Amino acid sequence: MNLTLRQIRVFERVARRSSFTRAAEELFLTQPAVSMQIKQFEDTIGLPLFERLGKKIYLTTAGEEMYRLCRTIIQQLDEAEQFIEELKGTEGGILKVSVASTVHYFAIRLLAEFRRRYPKVHINLQVTNRKGLLRQLEDNDADIVLMGQPPEDHDLMSEAFMENPLVVIAPADHRLKDKHPVTLADLKDEIFLMREAGSGTRGSVERFFADKGVQIRTSMEMNTNEAIKQGVEVGLGLGIVSLHTVEQELESGRLAMLDVESFPLMRQWYMVHRSGKRLSVVGQAFKEFVRTEAGRFVKGMPAWQRPDSQPA
Known part of the structure; x- marks a missing residue:
């Protein structure tokens, strides 16, 4: 099969969200572009991957199996990217941080200081509400999340770092x-x-x-x-x-x-990431930085x- 990585990523996101529209928004693509990628994917496979019932779309049997395989492929690609970033150490690499909307008031100052210490690190910051943070953790879209009390019924590692x-x-x-x-x-x-x-x-x-x-x-x-x-x-x-x-x-x-x-x-602020997630050198450095330095970026009562x- 002559599938492209772009088709795999687009299909995986549509399958995950059960929506062409939401997938397009999250991938910063137009909906026609997403539809075209899915059509090319289906033409290559030779089988329909989605069926439409009313206004909703559902995975076919072939779609469910391809979704499972594509998630595995994407995870392996992400691990490969992380491995390359680890080889760069803290002199380079990418750090994906997501924070609760309340946290961003001091997170900007925190990240600015971290960036001064590691000027070659590229930081991707997302600010969202609790629901959005939990979704990003579930989808493994963030290295580290800064938020309030995380739920206990999720497979997460958490550490309180500040009141x-x-x-x-x-x-x-x-x-x-x-x-x-x-x-x-x-x-x-x-x-x-x-x-x-x-x-x-x-x-x-x-x-x-x-x-x-x-x-x-x-x-x-x-x-x-x-x-x-x-x-x-x-x-x-x-x-x-x-x-x-x-x-x-x-x-x-x-x-x-x-x-x-x-x-x-x-209450407490927590650093959170998925259990078993392998943090890069940059991610580990940021985690230690938050642990020891976060208190300097807020004012007292x-x-x-x-x-x-x-x-x-």
Whole structure:
């Protein structure tokens, strides 16, 4: 069979996503280009690889077998590429890092310093939400992922590398900004802006208030921290976000951080990769760099917000 690597990669992505459209988007191709590659693949094989039922496509028996073989081929090619990069050591090579949207506030500074130390390394950075990160881990599309608590039911290796304090933010002129501490009862009449369902931050917040037997009112769901910060700033409600996402706003006085009892909620940031993944020399160097240096790229909390200053 005279198959090309391009056809193999396009077929594998269409089969994985069960969608010509999504495959085209992820491969930065037009949908007609993807369709042409699949047609050429099928012409070479001499058998149909997909069947369409309604608006959905499904693999045929031949398609399922070819999908299994193509995934193996692509994995071996990736391992070969990684082996070549290992031979280059940290003087060159490619590092694929994906981070949660909350992490990118300090990840840019972190990666900038790593790049200064290893100027010949090419860094591919992807910023996405939790769902996107888990998909990239499943598809082995990232060397290392920086995120919140990873799920336990996935075949992943994870290591906590830094604390992630969740704090309550308010408009700069909020009535509670100078109260120390703000009780949970003080919040009963407040409205909160929340992250989308499935967000790690939202999960932690909901578990906290459920454990305390407190019900808070929410008015809007937003899928980015930027949207929450802007909504809080214009008075739409309070927000609960990672301290690492509001450093500039707190310094400039555009937002206030409330001294709420039992806050900050202390979570962790994790380095995550697939179990059994063979990290390149560059990947290992980055992992050690994050382990030892990440704390230098975030700023601390006010004294009244530090965990050791909270009342018993």
